[in-house]
Structures are given as C-alpha cells and as structure tokens.
Amino acid sequence: MSNTIMKGFGTKAIHAGLEPDPSTGAVMTPIYQTSTYAQEAPGVHKGFEYSRTHNPTRKALENNLAALEGGKHGLVFASGLAAIDTLLKTLHPGDEVISTNDLYGGTYRLFVKVYEKLGLKFHFVPMQDLSSIEKKINEKTRLIWVETPTNPMLNVIDIESVATLAKSKGGILLAVDNTFSSPYLQQPLKLGADVVMHSATKYIGGHSDLVMGALITSNDNLAEQLYFLQNAAGAIPGPMDCFLALRGIKTLHVRMQRHCENAEKIARFLRSHPKVEKVFWPGFPDHPGHDIAKKQMRAFGGMISFTIKGDRVEDAYKAISSLKIFTLAESLGGVESLAGHPATMTHASIPKAERLKSGLSDSLIRLSIGLEDAEDLIADLKHVLQ
Known part of the structure; x- marks a missing residue:
C-alpha cells in the first residue's frame, strides 16, 4: 500500500x-x-x-x-x-x-x-x-x-x-x-x-x-x-x-490509548491517598513540564512514579512485594502492569549521590501501567497502601 x-x-x-x-x-x-x-x-x-x-x-x-x-x-x-x-x-x-x-x-x-x-x-x-x-x-x-x-x-x-x-x-x-x-x-x-x-x-x-x-x-x-x-x-x-x-x-495505537487512560486513573487515585507523599506524572496541571508535555505529546503516557509518606525504603519494599496484580519486575510497556524499585533495580548502576541529585530517592516506586481493568489495579494498590 x-x-x-x-x-x-x-x-x-x-x-x-x-x-x-x-x-x-x-x-x-x-x-x-x-x-x-x-x-x-x-x-x-x-x-x-x-x-x-x-x-x-x-x-x-x-x-x-x-x-x-x-x-x-x-x-x-x-x-x-x-x-x-x-x-x-x-x-x-x-x-x-x-x-x-x-x-x-x-x-x-x-x-x-x-x-x-x-x-x-x-x-x-x-x-x-x-x-x-x-x-x-x-x-x-x-x-x-x-x-x-x-x-x-x-x-x-x-x-x-x-x-x-x-x-x-x-x-x-x-x-x-x-x-x-x-x-x-x-x-x-x-x-x-x-x-x-x-x-x-x-x-x-x-x-x-x-x-x-x-x-x-x-x-x-x-x-x-x-x-x-x-x-x-x-x-x-x-x-x-x-x-x-x-x-x-499493529496494536500500538490502541494499547497506548488504554495505557494512558489507566495511568490517569491510577495517578489521580495515588495523589488522593493519604499515605502517598508525592506522585510524578506529567498529566497533572501543576507538574513543572505539563505545558510542554501538552505541546509535544498526544497524551501523558503510562508511567508513574511515587513515594510513600515517611520516605522510608522499608515501606517501599513492603508495598511492592505485597502487590498481587502488579508484577515486581524490571522493564515496562507490556500489557501487564509492573512495579519496580529503581534504586535497586533499573537504576542500581547509578551511584546513590548521583541518583539523589535528580530526586531519585531510595523509597521511590515506579509503575508501568498495563491494560488490566483500572479498578482492579487501584484495588491492588489500595490494599498494599493500607
């Protein structure tokens, strides 16, 4: 063609x-x-x-x-x-x-x-x-x-x-x-x-x-x-x-639409949860790069990072190890939702001092939001946060 x-x-x-x-x-x-x-x-x-x-x-x-x-x-x-x-x-x-x-x-x-x-x-x-x-x-x-x-x-x-x-x-x-x-x-x-x-x-x-x-x-x-x-x-x-x-x-466009839809629901849930300290997602109007993202992106993506109040690494470990639908694994972008701990997984090769300069704390959790029903993903997160 x-x-x-x-x-x-x-x-x-x-x-x-x-x-x-x-x-x-x-x-x-x-x-x-x-x-x-x-x-x-x-x-x-x-x-x-x-x-x-x-x-x-x-x-x-x-x-x-x-x-x-x-x-x-x-x-x-x-x-x-x-x-x-x-x-x-x-x-x-x-x-x-x-x-x-x-x-x-x-x-x-x-x-x-x-x-x-x-x-x-x-x-x-x-x-x-x-x-x-x-x-x-x-x-x-x-x-x-x-x-x-x-x-x-x-x-x-x-x-x-x-x-x-x-x-x-x-x-x-x-x-x-x-x-x-x-x-x-x-x-x-x-x-x-x-x-x-x-x-x-x-x-x-x-x-x-x-x-x-x-x-x-x-x-x-x-x-x-x-x-x-x-x-x-x-x-x-x-x-x-x-x-x-x-x-x-061949399904990239429809998958990305669902990744983005689910990520928005989960980002908003996390931001409203009393035990979550900060959510990093460019779709929030107060995100420093929101206006640029609106200009150069079709939507805000399927990736979210967040920290739990208290900023304790043991809380992050416990949370991501207790998830049932999210899989604790490296990588991202698959149909299944993944949770990771960048400081010990995807970014472990970066010295801690360098990680901290960019804001990457030892308690940060990264989520790759998949194509499951958003309600089930939210229930999974709600369970571990409680």
Missing part, C-alpha cells in the same frame, strides 16, 4: 512499509529464518546477501518504524543499549556528550563505564533548564542526549527548544530516547531531533516477549554511518523477534 495515502497513525502502524509476500501473497510478513541467500552470479542477487547485513523480516520492521516516527531511515538492533552503542560509535575520542541527568541506569552505565574509558566525556545536566545545556556546550560537543519523559522521575524536556539550541551551535546532533512515549505519543524528528532511539522491548513490542532496540533518522549522512556500523559490529536482532515486534506494532 502506498505510504502517500496513509495519514492516520493506526493505518501506518498496520500497513506502513509492509506488502503481502510476493511469493505466496501472505498478508503477515513471513519470518525469513535464513542466514544467507542464493545469488544468480557473484554479486548478483535480489537485495539480500547475508542476514547480518539485511533480512526481509527485519527490513519490513525498519521501514515500518521509520514511517511511524516520520523518518527516512530505520535500523533495529539486538537491544536498546546496542542501538545507543551504535550511535556512540559515530563519535571519536575527545568528543563530548551532554546528557539528561535523570536517565535510564543502563544508558548511564554505558556512557560512564564503557565510553568514558574510550575517550568520550559526558556532562549530566537537568535539561528542563535550557541554560544548563548551553553552559556545557563547547567546541568539542558533538551530541546532546535527551530522555523525555525521563526515567524514572517523569521530567519533561522541550525537544523543540533543545533542537533549536543544538542547531544554533553549529549543528550538534540531538538524539532523543523516545521509549517512554512510543511513536504514538511523541515524534521527536518532527520537533527537530536528528535521531530517535527506542528500546523496542517496551511499548513497541508491547508483550514482554522480546528484547530489541531501534534508531530512526532522516539524516542521510548519519544513516550511512549507522548502516555501516550495524553491519560491521553485527548487533542485530533475529527474524523471529522482528516478526514479534511487527505484530506488536
């Missing part, structure tokens, strides 16, 4: 970049479980030589993701961290990166524990304040790394303003981790970003049954470098995982 007649997100999710299989007419993209491809003569083939370089199932997924983000080029990887790693390999020793100070612990670990040893320098700043970015920009700055909403404090960063700043300073690359939003809620390329990253493990896959990462860009020069590194380093997903991601994407 021609992409030119597809306007709505749901239509693109189901059809963009996809065609019935030419050999059989199969509507669903086949799982091309092959490592290599027959050639008519040396170097004469049908666009596929070896599955590290290209695979038809993977290519269909990459085309679909590019369409959903409004980009020209899509690339998928074995994990979200593999995607970030590939982007960082476009940099050189001595280059500097300015990053959100509140970000996924695995990203922080890759930056500090791996790439600082290889000669990159990282600055972690509160990007809600644009001046904090500008103060760190110098002639060595090559990349600005944004998460929004941030993980786990749900801070909101103005992508368009950061993009304007990056371009005014000589064309510094702007990358946005769009995992918490998914392409349904937010499309950073349309706001001026150069590249978008997803942990497709999360909302894109949507069913907690795959691990995958993605990069999407409209920058031809950057895409050429990324395609080279994807093939040269080889951190690619298998065709089965690509098939599962394609299947998940």
